[in-house]
Amino acid sequence: MSRARFIAAARYRRPMYGSNHPLAIPRVSLAQDLIAAYEALSAEEFVAARKAGDSELQWFHTPDYVSAFKRAEALGRVAPQARARHALGTLENPYFSGFFTTPATAAGASIQAAEMVLEGYVAFNPAGGMHHAQPDRARGFCFFNDPVLGILRLKQAGWRVLYVDIDAHHGDGVEQAFLHDADVFTLSLHMDTAYAYPHGGGRFEDSAPQAGYTSLNLPLPRGTTDAEYRLLWNEVFPRVLDRFRPDAVVLLGGADAIAFDPLGKLALTTQGWLSLCADVLAGAPRHADGTARLLVTGGGGYHPLVVARAWTGLWGLISGRQLPAELPSAGAAALRGSGWDLDEDAAHFAQFFASRLDAAPRPAPPRPQVVRLAQAVAGHPYLRHA
């Protein structure tokens, strides 16, 4: 009997984020279709997402912020005051039909996922992972900070939580929420903000667990490869796990760290990215029956084919299935039906419809700047004696 749960909603098939936005693409629905093509999701494993209640959203968000969504949804647009104050209805965080209900459902699903983890499951909320959202303001395409809400739900049970963010972008909203909370450790590996969103913070020098902070940031150079990411990951992940000894792990599985992502500037392969997820799954603390105490969310990811393949593989891992690399024909058809044609001429495009994994890149030695960062990590006071 599977102890894994996949939480989603039919409303994720509706158009979102308008027409000219990086998130106006099928993501959860396409991943779900690909998973279905593999026959890798049982009725027992699927859970319908529930909308978060106002009081739950207000564990982190201000009442005014929550009200602004409800008013906008009722009105069919965002009023100018709400746009100015909460950054809602902007180009970055645009209005769309279901403006409150859809993000509130994705947020509710992370609370649900936390409750399932408390009950003995490993849970995946692919619509979650909105790690930039702030208490009173939308930010970076993120409306409700569902990772924060999920962590808060686990904390209500007295659990200590390790948050691991492998999205291409710094998990700044989650870091800020728990920066001085001794019961939550946030670890984020991300594009250096010197060249990438959110254009500030997330530096290794900002990491200071020894000063009462419980966060660690590893900024990555453009074009970071599997081997380079691995070098840093192997220094940091096992040591943080060993030092912090959480009761549960929350993994933010943004797929924009994989090569071909139109916004991400890293160069991981899908299998390299999945190997990180596998490490988190293997390292997470355990329920009595051996099930991982692990809550997984989606996150960024702006190439629908890459996202669908990555999250299918991630679900395969956490549900204990060995998925073949070759795509089932129904899966290839679902990907072709997504209408994604921005890079049809690229040499790599055909592989997306043949395999859920990428051709491995030619191995190259890690660049000196990555080696230096790995050495700094190894010498970090919090990690040194682990």
Ligand SMILES: [Zn+2]
């Ligand atoms: Zn991202």
